[in-house]
Each structure stands twice: as C-alpha cells, then as structure tokens.
Amino acid sequence: MRLDKFLQVSRLVKRRTLANELCDRGRVRVNGQRAKATASVKAGDVITIAQGDRRLIAKVLDVPERPAPSKDLVEVLSRLHVEELSP
DSSP states (O other): OBHHHHHHHTTSSSOHHHHHHHHHTTOEEETTEEOOTTOBOOTTOEEEEEETTEEEEEEEOOOOSSOOOGGGGGGTEEEEEEEEOOO
16 A cells, blocks of 8 residues: 555544655655655554654554544554654
C-alpha cells in the first residue's frame, strides 16, 4: 500500500492530501529514510512524522486493505510515541 494511503487508513493523518503534503516537505520518514507518498509500506516498518513541534513514531504491525473500524486500530500500529521538539 502507498504511504499516503496508509497514513490515512491508519488514522495517523486525517486526509490523504495532508499526507501527500507532509511527504513532499520531507516530514515523513520510513525506517529513518525520507519517504515519498508513493513509497510502499509493509509490516515491520517504522514511520516517523514530524508535524509542527511534535514528532510521532509508530511501528506498522499490519497493512489493511481498506479502512477499519477505530477499535481495530491497535492491531495496525504499535509503539506510538509522541515527542515534543524543543525550539
């Protein structure tokens, strides 16, 4: 699955267009490397999103084929970590 679509389906980002913008600006990393919106996401990948003064880190457990109910979100991501970045 494409990175931008995964960010939307996993609810890490609300809209796919926002996911595209974050990728274009270099704010999304997959396994420590800058990632384009077209990058493939697979189980085991670590996604880092820098947005404003926050950095979110999540590990992909599963790549769903379509949006899942929010109760199943825990099965898609693990180790959610949010850091406040100092100025």
